[in-house]
Amino acid sequence: MVLTCIYGCLRFVVGLVVLRLDGDRDREVELLLLRHELSVLRRTVKKPRLNSADRMILAALARRLPRQALGGLLVRPETVLGWHRALVRRKWAAFGRRRGPGRPRIDRECRQLILRLARENSRWGYMRIRGELIKLGVTVAPSTVYEILRAAGIDPAPRRAGPTWRQFLTAQATGIIAVDFLHVDTVLLQRLYVLVFIEHGTRRMHLGGVTAHPTGAWTVQQARNLAISLGGRFGGSGR
Numbered sequence: 001m002v003l004t005c006i007y008g009c010l011r012f013v014v015g016l017v018v019l020r021l022d023g024d025r026d027r028e029v030e031l032l033l034l035r036h037e038l039s040v041l042r043r044t045v046k047k048p049r050l051n052s053a054d055r056m057i058l059a060a061l062a063r064r065l066p067r068q069a070l071g072g073l074l075v076r077p078e079t080v081l082g083w084h085r086a087l088v089r090r091k092w093a094a095f096g097r098r099r100g101p102g103r104p105r106i107d108r109e110c111r112q113l114i115l116r117l118a119r120e121n122s123r124w125g126y127m128r129i130r131g132e133l134i135k136l137g138v139t140v141a142p143s144t145v146y147e148i149l150r151a152a153g154i155d156p157a158p159r160r161a162g163p164t165w166r167q168f169l170t171a172q173a174t175g176i177i178a179v180d181f182l183h184v185d186t187v188l189l190q191r192l193y194v195l196v197f198i199e200h201g202t203r204r205m206h207l208g209g210v211t212a213h214p215t216g217a218w219t220v221q222q223a224r225n226l227a228i229s230l231g232g233r234f235g236g237s238g239r
Contacts, residue, residue: 088185106148110138114145118154126156174201179223181214195222 113136117129124132126145133140149156169176178198183191195208206229208222 084187088189091185091189106140106144110140111148113138114140114148115152115154118149118152123158125158169200176200177226179208195219197223197226 110133114129114133117132118124121128126149127142129149130140130142130145133145146156176199178200180196180198182194182196184194185191190212192210192212193214194210195214197206197208198204199206206226208226209218211218
């Protein structure tokens with residue numbers, strides 16, 4: 001008898017709640033039912049077993065919700081976010097293995113040519129040596145020339161008369177803007193590239209743009225847009 005009365009009161013309360021719901025009432029009632037079933041599972045199952053598909057589905061859906069709304073999940077929000085980071089790491093680890101070995105080794109003749117140019121021209125730095133190699137039809141990265149000279153005990157950038165790089169950059173900081181890319185991964189594991197500019201003098205950062213496929217023409221256009229937005233601020237400095 002008591003249970004019958006409690007059940008009748010509960011049905012009356014549920015009816016009032018349904019009357020206050022806007023939009024699709026059946027869907028809202030179904031959501032309340034699923035939430036209650038979830039609370040029952042939490043009381044009866046100490047640690048649910050999730051397979052890889054369950055983790056991917058929960059991670060993808062959870063990334064679409066604000067952090068404060070993740071409290072109703074079977075697992076902690078930190079765990080779901082950790083699954084997403086693990087999927088991103090696996091994606092790029094597989095990409096690295098598929099790409100194969102990195103930069104090819106420099107042959108002995110090219111190495112000897114680099115050392116010969118450095119010894120016969122003591123005032124040349126590694127960038128000048130690389131430029132001369134390009135004229136000879138040999139393409140080598142500047143960092144490779146730098147490492148070969150340093151391993152042989154030759155200064156990759158011999159000191160010349162005039163100010164040091166630190167003095168030069170300090171004097172020209174107000175007219176120098178650094179540029180670089182950073183990347184972020186979306187919920188669907190798509191990598192986006194963000195172009196940023198930083199003024200050396202003020203440390204002020206400017207957002208150039210975001211794209212999934214950066215190209216040289218796109219990067220140049222973003223630099224032009226920044227120059228237009230800055231106006232003539234650097235035009236009168238003579239730099």
